[in-house]
Amino acid sequence: MTAPTTVPLTTPVRAPATVVALASYPVKGCAGTALGQAVLTPAGLAHDRTFMVVDDEGVFRSQRKDPLLATIRPEVGADGALLTLRAPDAGEVVVEVDTTGPRRGVEMFGLPYRAVDQGPDAAAWLSEVLGAPSRLVRVPPEHDRVTDGLTPGTSGWADSSAVHLLSRSSLALLDAKLAERGAEPLPVNRFRPNIVVDGWDEPHTEDRLRRFAIGDAELAYAKLAVRCAVTMVAQENGTKAGPEPLRTLAAYRRAAAGGVVFGAKFSVLRPGTLSVGDELSVGEWGEPEA
Numbered sequence: 172m173t174a175p176t177t178v179p180l181t182t183p184v185r186a187p188a189t190v191v192a193l194a195s196y197p198v199k200g201c202a203g204t205a206l207g208q209a210v211l212t213p214a215g216l217a218h219d220r221t222f223m224v225v226d227d228e229g230v231f232r233s234q235r236k237d238p239l240l241a242t243i244r245p246e247v248g249a250d251g252a253l254l255t256l257r258a259p260d261a262g263e264v265v266v267e268v269d270t271t272g273p274r275r276g277v278e279m280f281g282l283p284y285r286a287v288d289q290g291p292d293a294a295a296w297l298s299e300v301l302g303a304p305s306r307l308v309r310v311p312p313e314h315d316r317v318t319d320g321l322t323p324g325t326s327g328w329a330d331s332s333a334v335h336l337l338s339r340s341s342l343a344l345l346d347a348k349l350a351e352r353g354a355e356p357l358p359v360n361r362f363r364p365n366i367v368v369d370g371w372d373e374p375h376t377e378d379r380l381r382r383f384a385i386g387d388a389e390l391a392y393a394k395l396a397v398r399c400a401v402t403m404v405a406q407e408n409g410t411k412a413g414p415e416p417l418r419t420l421a422a423y424r425r426a427a428a429g430g431v432v433f434g435a436k437f438s439v440l441r442p443g444t445l446s447v448g449d450e451l452s453v454g455e456w457g458e459p460e461a
Contacts, residue, residue: 188338188376188451190385192359192367197247197254198222198307199328200233200240202406203363204247208446211388213439214314214326215333216365218247222254223286223328224297227304229277231328234401234409239301241409254289256296264296270312277308279328287311320393321381324438332393332436336377337364341433344374348419357416360406362398362434368451377435381455388443395432395460402433426460 194203195216201224210217224232224240234240246255257263266289274285286308288294293307310327318324318332326333337359346356359367366385368377381392398420403413420431 186370186372188368188370190366190445190447190449190451191339191369192364193445193447194360194363194365195219196363196365197245198224198240198243198256199231200224200237200401201243201245201256202241203360204245206447208444210444211334211386211390211439211442213324213333213442214310215329215439218251219333219365220326220328221247221251222289222307222309223277223279224301224305225277225286225308227306229275231277231279232301232305234404234411235399237301237303238404238411239409241404241406243297243300256293258300261296261300264292266290266293266307268309270309274311275308280330284314284316285311318393318438320436320438322391322393322438322440324393333439334366334390334437335362335364335396335434336366336368336380336437337362337396337434338371338374338377339367339369340371341374341377345416345419345433348423349415352415352419354415354419358406361402361404361416362396363401363406364434366445375459378459379456380435380437380451380453381457382440383454384441384452385449386443386445387441388439388445389441389454390437391440392457393436393438395426396434396436397426397430398433 193206193209196203197218199220242258244257254266272287275288277284277286289307297305324333404411424432426432
């Protein structure tokens with residue numbers, strides 16, 4: 172991967188980083204919910220990717236093929252018992268969350284899982300919004316998925332690891348490179364991070380994090396975040412256009428193992444509570460991956 176702005180390991184990172192945004196994505200592929208404070212569970216921020224939309228064969232839907240998912244705005248009640256889905260010109264549907272119903276088979280990235288179907292009302296509403304037969308499923312309480320990476324962990328229906336972290340300095344460098352091509356800057360929601368931090372002068376410093384604490388929670392590095400066509404979807408209206416930002420990222424953030432990378436993924440070592448304004452306390456740095 173070409174990363175000319177990476178800080179050598181011999182250069183200490185003295186400037187502290189501070190959490191400036193937190194977001195949970197209760198339904199995989201749908202809009203995020205901005206948070207001032209969040210509970211971090213072993214599977215990520217509370218309710219993050221707890222639900223997923225599948226087709227009539229149980230295969231997960233993603234913004235890669237269904238960009239209108241971005242227009243659906245979920246809201247989970249504090250106790251997790253109610254889920255409300257809203258979309259422009261479609262009103263809303265309120266779902267009484269079922270965690271005990273019959274399990275059904277679903278498929279994500281070709282792998283089989285078990286899930287709890289959330290009933291006909293949610294299915295009918297989603298099918299109307301997306302224009303294709305769809306159902307809503309939830310991770311069951313016994314969900315025991317193991318995610319890969321340098322530090323294995325678990326997550327709900329996230330693509331991989333539990334937590335995605337991105338720094339403002341990384342986004343600022345991308346925006347500068349987009350400007351060189353005559354392209355517009357992009358909002359951070361194109362990359363759907365759970366945690367956004369500010370304070371590091373050098374872009375991609377998050378690539379070097381290995382262990383760190385926020386609030387009373389602790390996380391450890393899993394892997395770099397490989398980017399896909401979802402980054403080309405405008406999260407405000409679900410329209411898809413290209414080739415940015417993938418074209419620009421490919422010019423300077425292509426990993427040796429393949430794929431374009433931007434941001435980093437982390438597993439949860441110790442659950443806890445974190446808030447906007449918390450500083451990262453870094454326990455271990457490492458070399459950026461090649």
